[in-house]
Amino acid sequence: MRWNGAGALALMAGLAVSLGFAQPATAQGSGSATLDAAKTRAQILCGISGQVPGFSLPDSQGVMRGLDADTCRAIAAAAVGDATKVKFVPTTTQNRFTALQSGEVDLLSRTTTWTLGREGNLGLLFAWVNYYDGTGFLVKKSSGVDSAKKMDGATICVQPGTSTELAIADFYRVNKMKFTPILIQDLPELQGAFLSGRCDAYSTDASALATFRFSQGPKAADLVLLPEIISKEPLGVMVRKGDDKWFDIVRWTFIALITAEEKGVTAANVDSMLTSTDPDIRRLLGVDGDLGKALGLDNKWAYNVIKQVGNFGEMWDRNITPMGVPRSINNLWTKGGLQYAPPMR
Amino acid sequence: MSVTSSDPRIAGARAAPKRGIRFSWSDPLFRAIIWQIVIVGIVVGIGWYLVHNTMQNLAARRIATGFDFLDRVAGIPIGESMIAYDSSVHTYGRALVIGVLNTLQVSVVGIILATIIGTLVGIGRLSSNWLLARLTAFYVEVIRDIPLLLQLLFWYTMLQGLPPPRQAWSIGDTAFLSNRGIKLPLLEWQTAYGFALLGLAAGIAATIWWSRRASRVQEQTGVRPSVWPVAIGGMVVLPLAIWALFGAPLVLDIPALRGFNFQGGGTISPEFSALLIGLVTYTAGFIAEIVRSGIQAVPNGQWEAARALGLRHGVILRQIILPQALRVIIPPMTSQYLNLTKNSSLAVAIGFQDIVSIANTTLNQTGQAIEVIAIIMAVYLTISLSISLFMNWYNARIALVER
Numbered sequence: 001m002r003w004n005g006a007g008a009l010a011l012m013a014g015l016a017v018s019l020g021f022a023q024p025a026t027a028q029g030s031g032s033a034t035l036d037a038a039k040t041r042a043q044i045l046c047g048i049s050g051q052v053p054g055f056s057l058p059d060s061q062g063v064m065r066g067l068d069a070d071t072c073r074a075i076a077a078a079a080v081g082d083a084t085k086v087k088f089v090p091t092t093t094q095n096r097f098t099a100l101q102s103g104e105v106d107l108l109s110r111t112t113t114w115t116l117g118r119e120g121n122l123g124l125l126f127a128w129v130n131y132y133d134g135t136g137f138l139v140k141k142s143s144g145v146d147s148a149k150k151m152d153g154a155t156i157c158v159q160p161g162t163s164t165e166l167a168i169a170d171f172y173r174v175n176k177m178k179f180t181p182i183l184i185q186d187l188p189e190l191q192g193a194f195l196s197g198r199c200d201a202y203s204t205d206a207s208a209l210a211t212f213r214f215s216q217g218p219k220a221a222d223l224v225l226l227p228e229i230i231s232k233e234p235l236g237v238m239v240r241k242g243d244d245k246w247f248d249i250v251r252w253t254f255i256a257l258i259t260a261e262e263k264g265v266t267a268a269n270v271d272s273m274l275t276s277t278d279p280d281i282r283r284l285l286g287v288d289g290d291l292g293k294a295l296g297l298d299n300k301w302a303y304n305v306i307k308q309v310g311n312f313g314e315m316w317d318r319n320i321t322p323m324g325v326p327r328s329i330n331n332l333w334t335k336g337g338l339q340y341a342p343p344m345r
Numbered sequence: 346m347s348v349t350s351s352d353p354r355i356a357g358a359r360a361a362p363k364r365g366i367r368f369s370w371s372d373p374l375f376r377a378i379i380w381q382i383v384i385v386g387i388v389v390g391i392g393w394y395l396v397h398n399t400m401q402n403l404a405a406r407r408i409a410t411g412f413d414f415l416d417r418v419a420g421i422p423i424g425e426s427m428i429a430y431d432s433s434v435h436t437y438g439r440a441l442v443i444g445v446l447n448t449l450q451v452s453v454v455g456i457i458l459a460t461i462i463g464t465l466v467g468i469g470r471l472s473s474n475w476l477l478a479r480l481t482a483f484y485v486e487v488i489r490d491i492p493l494l495l496q497l498l499f500w501y502t503m504l505q506g507l508p509p510p511r512q513a514w515s516i517g518d519t520a521f522l523s524n525r526g527i528k529l530p531l532l533e534w535q536t537a538y539g540f541a542l543l544g545l546a547a548g549i550a551a552t553i554w555w556s557r558r559a560s561r562v563q564e565q566t567g568v569r570p571s572v573w574p575v576a577i578g579g580m581v582v583l584p585l586a587i588w589a590l591f592g593a594p595l596v597l598d599i600p601a602l603r604g605f606n607f608q609g610g611g612t613i614s615p616e617f618s619a620l621l622i623g624l625v626t627y628t629a630g631f632i633a634e635i636v637r638s639g640i641q642a643v644p645n646g647q648w649e650a651a652r653a654l655g656l657r658h659g660v661i662l663r664q665i666i667l668p669q670a671l672r673v674i675i676p677p678m679t680s681q682y683l684n685l686t687k688n689s690s691l692a693v694a695i696g697f698q699d700i701v702s703i704a705n706t707t708l709n710q711t712g713q714a715i716e717v718i719a720i721i722m723a724v725y726l727t728i729s730l731s732i733s734l735f736m737n738w739y740n741a742r743i744a745l746v747e748r
Binding site: 092094097098101117120121122123145151152153154155158160161162165166167168172173179180181182183184185186188189190192193196197198200238241242 | 421695706
């Protein structure tokens with residue numbers, strides 16, 4: 001998709017107008033306007049990037065692949081019972097929040113960093129973190145640079161409107177260095193500017209740098225990921241404020257994915273797990289208790305998610321492992337990582 | 346509404362007010378007033394509904410509103426700026442001002458260059474030189490038929506194909522051309538330059554005074570005293586003499602390769618260059634056609650009459666044809682200038698930070714879509730109306746002088 005300035009402006013102006021006409025959310029049915037609408041159209045609308053390998057990028061058959069895409073599928077399996085009932089809506093870094101605010105998408109699963117400003121000012125909520133990331137730098141091996149601290153005076157390619165551009169500005173200020181930003185909205189165009197040598201470094205979330213480097217194939221060896229990670233970038237799944245029921249569904253679907261990994265429930269063994277005697281597994285899969293009903297869903301919601309998408313570990317192995325990125329802090333807390341599921345009871 | 350029409354129906358309508366308004370549906374004046382009230386009411390009602398509902402929904406979604414964010418520290422990096430900018434100190438308001446200045450910079454330079462190139466190409470299309478006429482026609486047809494965005498991306502990619510800084514092409518090791526842009530030596534400011542500039546201003550004033558005097562003398566005697574000696578003396582010799590009196594100081598800030606990039610000197614970035622080249626070549630194609638059609642709109646008899654007087658081709662074009670053609674050229678030229686200014690918003694695609702680019706980033710970091718979009722619209726409206734007003738004034742002036 002080629003991004004064009006006039007088009008985006010028109011889109012945003014359109015969104016502003018549609019916001020003007022939108023009616024306040026009404027409390028009926030399940031108590032969640034977003035869930036009711038999703039059930040009516042038998043589909044959830046999921047805002048993704050569509051350009052980041054490992055997170056969301058169409059494969060050769062046009063099927064959206066990646067951790068963010070699978071996160072959307074998990075929510076669809078929980079909300080409407082079918083992981084294929086997702087409409088992927090590509091959003092840019094600049095129109096993503098407007099798309100969510102105006103109701104064009106039901107949730108945003110788009111390598112978006114959880115910050116106070118975004119929750120405080122934008123009327124949006126982060127439901128869970130699906131990737132603990134940080135800003136890194138990718139440079140060419142030929143430049144001979146081996147540390148971000150040696151990049152005084154460098155020209156850096158970065159996408160505008162991201163938390164990355166703020167993180168780099170902070171990093172350079174703290175280290176009393178200067179840099180020249182090259183800000184290009186369109187990701188392929190930005191990456192082209194880096195590869196052609198317009199910029200000394202390409203900076204974004206380290207995960208995206210690693211997958212971009214991987215996607216260069218044999219030329220990957222010419223690119224070096226600098227060791228410094230200069231910021232915390234917890235990438236999360238976002239929903240609108242004002243629909244707490246929907247927020248619960250998105251958050252607990254994600255917790256169910258992690259719980260399933262903790263308990264060793266996978267897409268392959270979920271059916272046999274139905275007869276498990278472990279009370280946690282029985283509650284998770286809806287054999288005992290009414291956890292699904294509490295969310296306004298079917299008690300089989302988590303079963304559907306695991307059966308159709310797998311647990312969080314399976315999502316990771318399917319999408320991120322092939323890119324050569326280690327699990328490290330994204331592992332379960334029991335394995336030295338940060339993913340820790342609150343009790344489902 | 347025309348009152349000069351002889352249409353009897355309209356004559357009847359004009360007679361009606363003399364009877365005063367009858368509060369009856371059969372009175373056309375009464376009906377007209379009612380319709381006006383209804384239409385104004387609908388427009389105001391829709392406007393009120395939109396504003397009210399937007400405010401209500403923004404509040405319901407807990408989205409911050411207002412223009413307070415303009416005073417907040419921006420924190421967003423900006424690549425090129427005509428005024429000092431430090432992302433850790435300056436505000437969003439200042440960042441947006443930089444965006445406006447960048448837009449104005451590329452628009453003003455672009456309009457001047459596009460006018461010059463467009464006029465030359467337009468005249469070239471009418472040339473009797475077969476090669477020149479065909480080349481310019483080819484240029485116009487190709488440039489006008491390719492979308493501007495593609496042309497911008499093409500130029501940007503071309504400029505990225507230049508050698509890296511370490512292998513930059515240089516002119517005497519003072520100016521460099523690389524994929525980081527054009528690096529030029531900058532003059533370091535000296536007090537002597539201030540006095541030299543004062544001398545230049547005096548020289549310009551003297552030249553204008555002498556030129557007016559020359560016109561008066563020409564009217565009285567028919568012989569025009571030559572102006573050029575005064576012009577050269579006042580505008581070249583005088584400033585140079587003042588500069589020499591101060592010991593002819595000349596310190597150049599020459600760019601030098603240090604670390605990653607050139608330090609010192611002035612820079613014309615590839616982003617600005619690509620945008621400028623793209624806008625100028627594209628708009629010049631349209632301006633060329635306007636100039637050509639303007640010239641061809643002048644009756645052939647004007648050419649023939651001038652030739653019969655024995656005037657040379659260049660003189661005919663400059664003194665007789667172009668002044669008349671201007672009347673046809675100016676109005677469509679205005680819309681080309683407006684187009685160029687508005688097209689400069691495509692800068693986002695190639696990373697030049699114009700008002701749209703910086704406003705988009707601001708929108709994203711603050712989330713205040715409606716306010717930021719309103720600012721962008723207000724900026725373009727102001728620039729466009731200014732251009733329109735100036736061109737209308739110029740158009741009126743041309744028409745008055747010539748007719």
